[in-house]
Amino acid sequence: MYIHTEQTRALIDLVRRLVDDHQMPLETRLLRGETLTRADKQPGVAAARAAGLWRLNCPAEQGGPGLSLVERLAITEENFRCLVPIRFGGDALPPTFALQGEQKRRYLDPFLAGEQTLCMAQTEPGGGGDPAGAILTHARETARGWVINGAKIWISGYEEADTVFVLARTDKHKGASGISMLAVAKGNPGMHAREVPMLGGFKTHQLTFSDCEVDALALIGGEGTGFKGAQQALSAARFDVAARALGVAQRAYEMMVAHAKQRVAFGGPLAEKQAVQSMVVDSWIELQQNRLMLYHGAGKNDRGEDTRLEAGMLKMLCTEMADRVIDRAIQVHGAAGCTYESPLAHWYDHQRMARIYEGPTDVHKYRVVARALLA
Incomplete structure (x- = not known):
């Protein structure tokens, strides 16, 4: 523990x-x-x-x-x-912390003050878990700034965001180093949004950029630095997703234990049944194992060590673990766990999505973890 x-x-x-x-x-x-x-x-x-x-x-x-x-x-x-x-x-996004002058006043100060919110547009319709290789959205430099064309999908947080930070290719001859980050204000006539409903009542958006014009100040962090900046945010986000999964799984576990103690069936509380005891014990063990690994990895990060491997591994392990714990909790609750009048049903949907966003389990296993181990 x-x-x-x-x-x-x-x-x-x-x-x-x-x-x-x-x-x-x-x-x-x-x-x-x-x-x-x-x-x-x-x-x-x-x-x-x-x-x-x-x-x-x-x-x-x-x-x-x-x-x-x-x-x-x-x-x-x-x-x-x-x-x-x-x-x-x-x-705010890490790439904006170094902004100065008018860029700082426009793209950092309002977010730090809580006056504005932002969202990130990275994934493309054909991209999925390979964001750098699949980015086709491109930005062309003009005398007044940049013109963006392309499409992004699965954008979360767009509804409440004031600004969208878009990853676009500014040099088609380069790989990740040819990708830049540009800020687009909501309401820009060249950016069109379509709502995409998701599991659990969530909403994401697809964004289409048609000759979307932004001025020179919209380029964040310098040309060719966009993908690196996004990865800085992504590694932290993977730790965050793992912690979210732990919080959800802990509550589901507590609900499972409480229900098992008070629900009487076949002459006694469910807590006396071996099958229920097995589910409770397995869930407790998995929670403790994943919590130990999460905070051990976070501690390494706090000491300045490279934790990209840990971030990918923990995002994968904790989201998969949460799925199992929620499933067991629903099993113990029976039909009462399957209704949307219980948080368990909502979490069942949410955690299925969590195994995909910020990088699917399979991508983390075979691209992030395996690549690090076999480098």
């Missing part, structure tokens, strides 16, 4: 109180079939900001709290035990 420091435990306790006070009532409303608005979620965001949980992924020099990766993942794990987690604000 992983033992956190006193400071990390204090952060976990803080997040638990915020989630219990502000988010769990929203979960109850969601399970009753209500549609939650952005305004409904604002009290939790405001309370988190007042408690100092703001700009969590930003370095201290950008006004962040200077948290370690271990601390940030502990916050994420605790936050995602709720079906309606807090949307901590004030974050």
Whole structure:
């Protein structure tokens, strides 16, 4: 069992109180079939900001709290035990931290202040798990800036985003080093969006760029640096997905145990049945194993070690583990676990998607992990 420091435990306790006070009532409303608005979620965001949980992924020099990766993942794990987690604000993409002058005022300051939000457009309709090799969206330099043409898909966060950071090929003769990052404001007449409904009621978007014009300041981090910048964000995101999966699996496990103790069948509580005991024990063991690995990997990252291998491995292992734990919890609950009046059914959908986004399990296994081991 992983033992956190006193400071990390204090952060976990803080997040638990915020989630219990502000988010769990929203979960109850969601399970009753209500549609939650952005305004409904604002009290939790405001309370988190007042408690100092703001700009969590930003370095201290950008006004962040200077948290370690271990601390940030502990916050994420605790936050995602709720079906309606807090949307901590004030974050920006790592490639924007070095911006200066007008670029900083346009593409960094509003995000740090929480006045604007962003989303990333990387994957293409024919791309999937090979983003660098499959990027066909291209940007041509003009006297006034850049003109973008192409398409992106599976874009999450577009609905609430003010700006889309787009990966586009600016040099067709180069591989990853020919890809740049350009910022496109929502409402640009050259960018068209189509909603794509997903499992569990989620929505993603497909974006089409037709002679989409942006000015010279829209180029983030210099020409040819876009893919590297996106990968910086992606590695951290893989750790984050793993922590989310742990939080979901922990809550599903707790629900399974509670139901097994109180549900009576065939003359006694389910907790007395060997099949149920086996599912509970297997889930507990898997949770502890994955938690140990996650925070060990995060600790290596905090020491400045290269953890791309760990990020890929943990994203793969934790999402697969969460699937199994949720499945067992549903089995123990029976029909009650299959209704969308229970968070288990929602998580069953969500975690099926989690095995794909930020890189499918198979890509991580055979491209990220195998490549690192056999290099």
